Amino acid sequence: MTARHPQPRKPPPDLLETGDDRPRLGERWAAVPRRTRLIATAGLLLTLATAAGLRVLDRPGPPEPPAPWPIHATDITYTGISRPADRQSRSFSFTLRAEATSRTPVTVETLRQGYRSLRTHVTPRLPTTLRSGHPHRITVTMTVRSCKDLPLDAGLPFLDVTLRNVRARQEISEILGAAYAHDLTQALRTICRPTPAPRHSGTAHSHHPVTSFRGDTGSMSPAAPRSGNRT
Amino acid sequence: MRHRSLLVLTTAVTAGALTLSACGSRDGGNSGNDSSGGGTTVVIGLDAPLTGDLSALGQGIKNSADLAVKTANKNKEVEGVTFKLTSLDDAAQAGTGQQNATKFVGNDKVLGVIGPLNSHVGESMQKVLANANLVQVSPANTAPQLTQGPEWQDGKKVRPFKTYFRTSTTDAVQGPYAAQYVYNEMKLKSVFVIDDKKTYGAGLAATFKKEFEKLGGKVVATDNVNPEDRDFSAIATKVKNSKADFVYYGGEYPAGAPLTDQIKKAGAKIPVVGGDALFSGDYIKLAKKNSEGDMATSVGAPLETLDTAKEFMKNYKAAGYKLPYEAYGGYAYDSTWAIVEAVKAVVEKNDGKLPENADETRKQITEAMQDVSFSGVTGDVSFDEFGDTTNRQLSVYKVKDGKHVPAKTGEFKG
Numbered sequence: 001m002t003a004r005h006p007q008p009r010k011p012p013p014d015l016l017e018t019g020d021d022r023p024r025l026g027e028r029w030a031a032v033p034r035r036t037r038l039i040a041t042a043g044l045l046l047t048l049a050t051a052a053g054l055r056v057l058d059r060p061g062p063p064e065p066p067a068p069w070p071i072h073a074t075d076i077t078y079t080g081i082s083r084p085a086d087r088q089s090r091s092f093s094f095t096l097r098a099e100a101t102s103r104t105p106v107t108v109e110t111l112r113q114g115y116r117s118l119r120t121h122v123t124p125r126l127p128t129t130l131r132s133g134h135p136h137r138i139t140v141t142m143t144v145r146s147c148k149d150l151p152l153d154a155g156l157p158f159l160d161v162t163l164r165n166v167r168a169r170q171e172i173s174e175i176l177g178a179a180y181a182h183d184l185t186q187a188l189r190t191i192c193r194p195t196p197a198p199r200h201s202g203t204a205h206s207h208h209p210v211t212s213f214r215g216d217t218g219s220m221s222p223a224a225p226r227s228g229n230r231t
Numbered sequence: 232m233r234h235r236s237l238l239v240l241t242t243a244v245t246a247g248a249l250t251l252s253a254c255g256s257r258d259g260g261n262s263g264n265d266s267s268g269g270g271t272t273v274v275i276g277l278d279a280p281l282t283g284d285l286s287a288l289g290q291g292i293k294n295s296a297d298l299a300v301k302t303a304n305k306n307k308e309v310e311g312v313t314f315k316l317t318s319l320d321d322a323a324q325a326g327t328g329q330q331n332a333t334k335f336v337g338n339d340k341v342l343g344v345i346g347p348l349n350s351h352v353g354e355s356m357q358k359v360l361a362n363a364n365l366v367q368v369s370p371a372n373t374a375p376q377l378t379q380g381p382e383w384q385d386g387k388k389v390r391p392f393k394t395y396f397r398t399s400t401t402d403a404v405q406g407p408y409a410a411q412y413v414y415n416e417m418k419l420k421s422v423f424v425i426d427d428k429k430t431y432g433a434g435l436a437a438t439f440k441k442e443f444e445k446l447g448g449k450v451v452a453t454d455n456v457n458p459e460d461r462d463f464s465a466i467a468t469k470v471k472n473s474k475a476d477f478v479y480y481g482g483e484y485p486a487g488a489p490l491t492d493q494i495k496k497a498g499a500k501i502p503v504v505g506g507d508a509l510f511s512g513d514y515i516k517l518a519k520k521n522s523e524g525d526m527a528t529s530v531g532a533p534l535e536t537l538d539t540a541k542e543f544m545k546n547y548k549a550a551g552y553k554l555p556y557e558a559y560g561g562y563a564y565d566s567t568w569a570i571v572e573a574v575k576a577v578v579e580k581n582d583g584k585l586p587e588n589a590d591e592t593r594k595q596i597t598e599a600m601q602d603v604s605f606s607g608v609t610g611d612v613s614f615d616e617f618g619d620t621t622n623r624q625l626s627v628y629k630v631k632d633g634k635h636v637p638a639k640t641g642e643f644k645g
Contacts, residue, residue: 078644170640
């Protein structure tokens, strides 16, 4: 005779049982009070929406634009004579303000005035690196090697500058403007065309040599008028 | 079943939320106003040589301005405004340019003018447009007196017309820069100077000659040509006999190209150097192989070094114009965009619309142009107190293997 096992009773809706006969998820969900179900659903939606929004925000942005070419990333300005022309040393100095205008640093590799008869010395020593927000003061000293064939009053003298950044190496002409042209003319004329010393009608014992004056070889139109800012 | 229904609902709402947030992140390029079309049509007039010898340059200007107008409309750049370009051919004639200026003035919808190409045409148009307060932006005029007055060379700069602006730099820099480059860098010491007696050519040759002589260079001879001629055998023989190191030509490529061809054929294997009006593919084509080694200066830095220009070059190609943008395309695009920006400024100043009176609108646009500033195809675009561009870069190009190749770029701080 087989013993009759009693059938398990259906558990009340608010009781969960473990074991093979435990209720499925849906049944459990149905067992949760309605208000609780609504709050849980809203919370789930909010969580999912927030996660989706955060994923959008975390998406990688557009690629960084390439660094500009050096000429578009550098500003070099003439700021005036720092040491007037001296006939003895045959030299003079002027200053430039140089700065990188983009986030990419720019290196000044070489700098010179393109006249064979002028020797150029630069401080700080080149190469020097420019950064945005940190303007550099560059001092250029020019020494006249020979006055022969040296253009004394060019209207548009410029500096040949080699610049380099991560994008390119570029040799450019920095045409510094009317103030530079004027000051360069004045300096070169001072060194290459000395003016006569004044005559004195003193005693026989006074000796005041007269400096030989080359004079103008023709009509010399003045260089560009003094203008521009000197900071 | 109930739990399945809830799962479907959850998925649908979440998907909807995700869709809305994704739409928001793609919408970065729009101006925020979804209205299609504009309530007001603003006409931009354009004057250039669309026919004749210089039509290659003129068509490049026109196409580039057209691209700018299309872009402004597509982007709805100015709220409530649709731009339209009306182009008139001046065939490089001063009289025709002046007539075109009168036509533009007579059309109330025209609120700005682009052009012209030629400086002598610009001279004929300026006063007509200025009398009507109609702003004019040239992409290509380079004669200094157009912005700085007739005594600019003596240092007395006086702006003749407040309505006139240009995005290209001037011959005051171009000629001397060429002289410095050729003398110091190329070491060419003697020159035969030729010009076409026109405003641009004669002016450019004069600024070149003055600087070249100041540097110590020797001008062995000077001469003129008639730019309508094509037989230059007599002058080519003179050049050969002069034994000059090079020729400087102040003039345009339709005459410059056969001139260089005949100089080389006469036996003078020397370069011909000139200004921006020789900087054209047509110069090389018309000179056949005898342009090799020739040089030309032109306004601006080479477009290949400008990232902003790459977008322009790509869009120009995509637009399918038959002819290339040539030397002034980028400048024409920026000149047109400057007018768009000026119109935008006036609309913003007047509570979202243009003034009702056309004369008042033109006056305000001219005033607004003085303060226009944006990053353009050719670099930063803005104007100084004379109406000249503040972007003063220029380049020397050399013809090598049948193409103009950049040799050097300069930046002028004046």
